[in-house]
Amino acid sequence: MTPQELAALKRRAELDIDKALPIAQAVIDKIKQDGDRGVVEYARKFDYAGASVENLKVTAAEFAQAQELIDPEVRSAIEQSFANIKAVHQRQMPEEMQLAEIDAGVFAGEKISPIPSVGLYVPRGRGAFPSMMLMLAIPAMVAGVNRVIVCTPPDKQGNVEPVSLVAAEMAGVKEVYKLGGVQAIAAMALGTATIPKVDKIIGPCSIYGAAAKRLLYGTVDVGLPAGPSESIVLADETTDPQLAALDLLIEAEHGSDSAALLVTHSEAVARKASEYVADYLKRLPDWRREFCEQGLASYGGILLTASLEESINFINDYAPEHLEVLVKDPFSVVGKIKNAGEILLGAYTPSSMATYAIGVNAVLPTGGFARSYSAVSVFDFLKRSTLAYLTPEGFNRLKQTTQTLAAYEEFPAHGMAIREREGLLDL
Ligand SMILES: NC(=O)c1ccc[n+]([C@@H]2O[C@H](COP(=O)([O-])OP(=O)(O)OC[C@H]3O[C@@H](n4cnc5c(N)ncnc54)[C@H](O)[C@@H]3O)[C@@H](O)[C@H]2O)c1
Ligand SMILES: N[C@H](CO)Cc1c[nH]c[nH+]1
Numbered sequence: 489m490t491p492q493e494l495a496a497l498k499r500r501a502e503l504d505i506d507k508a509l510p511i512a513q514a515v516i517d518k519i520k521q522d523g524d525r526g527v528v529e530y531a532r533k534f535d536y537a538g539a540s541v542e543n544l545k546v547t548a549a550e551f552a553q554a555q556e557l558i559d560p561e562v563r564s565a566i567e568q569s570f571a572n573i574k575a576v577h578q579r580q581m582p583e584e585m586q587l588a589e590i591d592a593g594v595f596a597g598e599k600i601s602p603i604p605s606v607g608l609y610v611p612r613g614r615g616a617f618p619s620m621m622l623m624l625a626i627p628a629m630v631a632g633v634n635r636v637i638v639c640t641p642p643d644k645q646g647n648v649e650p651v652s653l654v655a656a657e658m659a660g661v662k663e664v665y666k667l668g669g670v671q672a673i674a675a676m677a678l679g680t681a682t683i684p685k686v687d688k689i690i691g692p693c694s695i696y697g698a699a700a701k702r703l704l705y706g707t708v709d710v711g712l713p714a715g716p717s718e719s720i721v722l723a724d725e726t727t728d729p730q731l732a733a734l735d736l737l738i739e740a741e742h743g744s745d746s747a748a749l750l751v752t753h754s755e756a757v758a759r760k761a762s763e764y765v766a767d768y769l770k771r772l773p774d775w776r777r778e779f780c781e782q783g784l785a786s787y788g789g790i791l792l793t794a795s796l797e798e799s800i801n802f803i804n805d806y807a808p809e810h811l812e813v814l815v816k817d818p819f820s821v822v823g824k825i826k827n828a829g830e831i832l833l834g835a836y837t838p839s840s841m842a843t844y845a846i847g848v849n850a851v852l853p854t855g856g857f858a859r860s861y862s863a864v865s866v867f868d869f870l871k872r873s874t875l876a877y878l879t880p881e882g883f884n885r886l887k888q889t890t891q892t893l894a895a896y897e898e899f900p901a902h903g904m905a906i907r908e909r910e911g912l913l914d915l
């Protein structure tokens with residue numbers, strides 16, 4: 489590949505967000521100006537023609553109906569998934585408060601508190617995403633967020649996908665609004681008479697929601713950039729090319745903007761996998777097959793490298809959302825992986841199983857942001873306050889340092905608050 493081709497591959501579909509920025513700006517401006525009226529106008533335009541202020545919020549009757557509609561097999565799958573996600577996220581919870589004596593009489597630490605209110609965005613466009621409801625609502629619940637609201641697009645008849653409602657209810661979330669894309673993000677960021685303004689918005693979305701988040705950065709905490717799905721399957725000469733082909737198609741089927749790559753130094757595996765991809769594609773419904781074909785042609789495909797080391801270097805540079813390590817000894821490779829949203833080791837750990845069942849969070853950074861952002865976790869719903877306590881001995885140990893630095897930085901009131909204490913307190 490030329491350096492230009494490689495650069496284009498690394499950019500994936502992130503550039504498309506730029507195209508959505510003017511649309512997003514227009515919707516945000518309208519909602520800023522007209523509140524609910526603006527929200528409803530765009531909800532009608534993009535999702536449900538019958539949207540009105542009165543029917544934006546999912547009712548108790550709709551929650552109850554969802555419980556009736558859910559297939560028992562799907563319910564038990566959701567229950568197993570719920571249990572594993574909860575177990576994984578409970579293990580992440582830090583101590584609520586810690587204070588350590590770092591010098592005589594000087595105690596320092598931190599206190600953890602949940603973010604007061606969050607808005608979860610659960611996508612629905614090219615598929616329904618009850619799994620993402622679980623991945624967002626469970627860590628919020630475990631973290632102890634007081635007010636959790638959800639926005640998710642309704643179908644053309646104005647109905648929210650029922651399994652997502654069952655999943656929300658399992659996690660204790662009862663405030664769900666039938667809103668998608670820009671209007672959802674803008675309403676939660678700005679607040680309207682009907683949609684509450686939240687402290688943080690979090691959730692994966694297509695380029696429209698992503699453009700809105702970019703424009704509302706600074707108005708609200710928009711969480712991690714979780715855009716079009718992407719994956720790398722890393723293979724060596726021992727990898728079964730059938731498995732490589734199967735797993736390449738997992739994330740490829742999300743959309744024509746998906747970036748799914750098989751990276752290997754084995755030409756034999758690359759060629760065989762390519763043949764299997766053609767076979768497996770035939771088994772997909774037309775619309776998903778077309779997504780795979782388009783995405784693989786524009787942002788993905790099979791990348792042949794010179795060595796395992798070069799493959800690993802590419803991965804670290806690319807920073808994929810999902811990484812499957814299908815080489816002979818995945819544990820010998822994992823230490824060398826520096827940038828990936830999720831690292832799945834070995835042939836028994838396909839990324840679809842991580843999405844639905846293992847319990848690890850499947851809302852992950854995309855577009856190269858796995859270099860600095862992490863998978864969603866309880867930490868997305870918590871914040872830390874630093875905490876300190878000084879005894880008289882601790883105060884005396886630090887008073888000169890404080891006064892010297894306050895004088896140097898020319899903040900006399902800072903220094904005076906120390907000096908004057910000498911006459912006011914027992915020291
Ligand atoms: N990174 C992750 O962790 C992760 C997880 C799950 C899904 N995803 C990705 O999230 C995305 C979900 O996208 P989706 O499309 O399925 O659902 P979505 O809910 O993000 O998008 C649907 C919304 O887009 C808006 N919209 C559609 N066409 C529009 C237009 N022309 N102008 C303005 N707004 C428009 C509509 O309001 C609609 O409600 C996919 O790209 C998927 O790969 C990522
Ligand atoms: N693989 C997606 C994250 O990139 C998550 C998902 C949900 N449903 C299917 N897939």
Ligand SMILES: [Zn+2]
Pocket residue numbers: 717738739742843
């Ligand atoms: Zn997926």
